[in-house]
Each structure stands twice: as structure tokens, then as C-alpha cells.
Amino acid sequence: MNFLVTGGAGFIGSHVCERLLQDGQAVWAFDDLNDFYDPGIKRHNLRVLQSLAKPFEFIHGDVTDCAALEEVFSSVKFDQIIHLAARAGVRPSIAEPALYQRVNVEGTVNVLEAARAHAVKKITIASSSSVYGMNAKVPFSEKDPIFSAISPYAASKLSCEALGHVWQHLHGMDVAMLRFFTVYGPRQRPDLAIYKFASLISAGKPIPVFGDGNTARDYTYVADTLEGIIACTKREFGFEIFNLGESETVTLSRLIALLEGALGKKAIIDWQPMQPGDVPITYADISKARARLGYHPRVKIDQGIPLFVEWFKQRSI
Numbered sequence: 001m002n003f004l005v006t007g008g009a010g011f012i013g014s015h016v017c018e019r020l021l022q023d024g025q026a027v028w029a030f031d032d033l034n035d036f037y038d039p040g041i042k043r044h045n046l047r048v049l050q051s052l053a054k055p056f057e058f059i060h061g062d063v064t065d066c067a068a069l070e071e072v073f074s075s076v077k078f079d080q081i082i083h084l085a086a087r088a089g090v091r092p093s094i095a096e097p098a099l100y101q102r103v104n105v106e107g108t109v110n111v112l113e114a115a116r117a118h119a120v121k122k123i124t125i126a127s128s129s130s131v132y133g134m135n136a137k138v139p140f141s142e143k144d145p146i147f148s149a150i151s152p153y154a155a156s157k158l159s160c161e162a163l164g165h166v167w168q169h170l171h172g173m174d175v176a177m178l179r180f181f182t183v184y185g186p187r188q189r190p191d192l193a194i195y196k197f198a199s200l201i202s203a204g205k206p207i208p209v210f211g212d213g214n215t216a217r218d219y220t221y222v223a224d225t226l227e228g229i230i231a232c233t234k235r236e237f238g239f240e241i242f243n244l245g246e247s248e249t250v251t252l253s254r255l256i257a258l259l260e261g262a263l264g265k266k267a268i269i270d271w272q273p274m275q276p277g278d279v280p281i282t283y284a285d286i287s288k289a290r291a292r293l294g295y296h297p298r299v300k301i302d303q304g305i306p307l308f309v310e311w312f313k314q315r316s317i
Contacts, residue, residue, distance in 0.1 A: 003233075004078045004120075006030045006063055006111060007085035011187050012126070012180070014045035015226050016082055017056065023230075026055035028076060030069075031085065032062040036092075037190050045187060063107030066114075073118040080233055081123040083111050086156075089191065090130060090277040093153035104156035105163070112167045122174040124232045127161055129181040129218065129245065129282045130154035139218075139285040142179075142241045151277035161241060168239035176232040181245030181284045185222030185304065186311035194219075194305070197256065198312050201263055206270035213253035215274075216281045218245040221299035221307070231293040245284025246297045258301060262309035 003020050007013040008029025017027050029049070033039045049056050061068035063085045086104045087093070093100040108125065115123055132140045133148035149155045164175040188195045200207045228244040250258075256267050289295035299307070 001079035002026045002028070002076055003080050003082060004028050004030060004072070004076070005082045005084065007083075009033060009042035009046050009058065010084065011189050012183060012222065012225065013084045014042075014049060014187055015222055016084065016229055017049050018052070019226055019230060021049070021052050021054035021056055028057045028059060028072070028078075030059045030061050030063070030072060033060060036087065041187075041190070063110055064102055066110050069110055069114040073114045073120075078115075078118070078120050079122070081111065081115055081120055082229065082233070083108065083123055083125045085111075086126065088153070088189070090151040090153050091275060093151050093156070094277050097152035100152045100156045104153075105159045108160045108163055112163060112173070115173065116167065116171045121172070122233075122236070123164075124176045124178065124229060125160060125164055127177045127179045127241070128154065128157045129179050129243070129284065130279070131158045131161065131179060132279075132282070134279060138281060139247060139283040140243065141285040142243060142288055150279065153277075165239050174236050175239045176237055177239075177241045178228060178232065179241065179243045179284075180225060181218040181220045181243065181282055183220050183222050183225045185308055187222075188308065194255070194259070194308060195312070197259055197267070198263060198309060201259060201265055201267045204265075204268070206268040207256070208270045208272050209252060209256070210272045210278060211252070211274045213256070214251050215278065216249040216251045216283070217255075218248065218282045218284045219250050219255070219301050219304070220244065220246050220297065221304040224297035224299055227297075228289060228293055228295045231295060235293070237292075240292070242289045242293060242295075243284040243286050244289060244295065245282070245286055246300070247284050247286045248300065249281060249283050250301050255301070255305075258305040259309070262306045
């Protein structure tokens with residue numbers, strides 16, 4: 001099959017492209033290589049994909065550019081789309097809310113509309129655990145009411161979920177929305193906590209810790225997230241939302257201790273107040289993904305952090 005992967009040069013996107021290619025699919029990666037973090041990292045990911053000598057093509061383009069999308073969809077008959085392109089991050093979204101609205105919401109509309117116009121019936125779209133906001137009930141279930149978003153990023157992802165439902169309802173598209181829970185592992189973005197902490201600890205520099213260290217996240221190893229994404233491409237749903245997490249919470253203090261152990265070096269802590277937009281906990285109820293996708297995450301944090309650190313020490317960029 002022919003797959004279009006938006007955001008295909010990024011952290012999760014490059015893993016998705018690699019897996020699809022290994023499974024014998026043809027892949028087109030669409031990415032604008034923006035400077036949210038060093039574009040050289042994405043270019044390195046692309047070289048890895050190109051080195052596989054599989055049916056892979058990179059298209060430098062922006063999902064906010066309707067003409068660029070039209071050119072791509074007119075040149076290739078796609079069977080499925082995996083839409084991962086987005087501006088990510090809670091704190092940066094507070095500084096640039098209009099940018100997040102434009103890329104995440106308008107960009108998703110553009111991809112959905114291009115798919116509709118060219119009769120692509122199936123699309124898998126990245127959402128986020130941030131849509132749960134200040135959810136008092138744990139673990140978070142797809143059935144929970146989600147009216148407590150506390151960042152522009154979370155609000156933009158909520159909008160994307162609503163748009164997916166609209167296109168399914170109006171146009172009969174098969175739409176899966178995947179709520180990712182703090183994905184980490186090889187190729188992780190350098191702005192994310194695990195990579196940032198590993199870099200600072202290795203350099204003997206202080207790491208900024210916001211709050212008292214008791215905030216907790218459902219850290220999900222990228223290989224497990226990948227299994228959930230691929231499972232979605234092999235099933236039809238109409239419209240469904242799935243949590244993809246480990247269903248296990250890890251406090252910030254424990255995360256730092258695991259990094260210290262894997263790196264063999266103590267962290268210097270720079271205690272900071274809690275930041276606007278941060279939530280105290282994320283925790284995925286994955287019973288629906290288990291039942292409907294056969295999703296069974298396998299890599300616990302005790303295994304995942306050493307695997308990440310092994311890649312971190314060997315990375316070429």
C-alpha cells in the first residue's frame with residue numbers, strides 16, 4: 001500500500017516510516033523541517049530511512065500550504081494517511097497560541113480535506129494525553145469528559161479530534177485518533193524532559209525541576225506507541241479514539257533516579273515552581289486499546305530508560 005506520513009521526519013514519524021517500509025509498504029514522508037528544534041536531527045532521520053533502500057520518498061512541505069498538499073495528493077494515489085505533523089509542546093504553545101492553532105488545527109483540516117478530495121478513506125491522527133487537562137479521575141479513559149484543557153496545545157488537539165469526527169460523519173472516512181502519553185526512546189526530540197535531562201546530567205549542569213518532583217507521567221516507550229499506530233492501519237473503526245500509554249505512572253523524582261543510574265552520574269537539581277499549563281499527572285486506561293487493537297505495551301520504564309541512554313550515548317547527532 002501507499003502511505004503518506006505527515007511529520008514523517010520527526011521522532012515518532014521516522015519510526016512509523018521505518019516500520020512501514022520494513023513491512024513492505026511504500027512511504028511518502030511529508031515534513032516542513034521547521035526550526036522548533038535543530039532541523040539537522042530530522043535530516044539525519046531521513047538519511048536513516050533513505051539508507052534502507054526501500055520505496056521511500058521525502059517531500060519538503062507544510063500542512064498549512066494547501067497547494068503543496070494538492071500537488072502531493074495529485075501525484076500519488078494514497079491508500080492511507082498517518083497524520084503526525086504538528087507543533088508540539090505545552091509551554092511553547094502558551095507563548096505562540098496562534099501558531100499552534102494554525103499548524104495543528106488548520107493543518108489538520110487541510111490534510112482531511114485533501115484526503116476527502118482524493119478519495120483516501122482511512123486516516124490515523126495523532127492526538128495527545130494533554131486533552132484530559134486537569135482530569136480528577138485516574139486512570140484517564142476515552143469516555144471521560146474532556147472540558148478542562150489548560151494549554152493552547154491541548155485545545156488544538158481537542159479541535160483535531162472534533163474535526164476527525166466531523167469528516168467521518170460527513171464523508172464516511174475511517175478515522176482513528178490516538179492519544180499519545182509522553183512518548184520517549186531513540187530519536188526523541190531534544191526539547192523533551194528525558195533527552196534534556198540526560199544532556200544536562202552528562203554535562204554536569206543543573207536540571208530544571210518544576211514543582212516538588214511528585215508530578216507523574218505515563219511514559220510510553222516509542223516501540224510500544226508504534227505497535228498501537230500500526231495496529232490502527234490494519235483495522236477499520238468508523239471513528240474511534242484510543243489511549244496509547246503504558247498504564248503506569250512514574251514520578252519525576254523516580255525518572256531522574258533512573259537516568260542517574262543509567263548514566264552513572266548524579267543530577268544537580270535546580271528547583272523551580274510549577275509552570276502554567278503543566279498537569280500533575282497523566283495516566284492511561286488502555287483497556288479499549290487492548291480490546292480493539294490488541295495493544296499490549298511491553299517496555300517498562302526500568303528497561304526503557306537504559307535503552308534510551310544506550311542510544312543517547314551512541315547518537316551521531
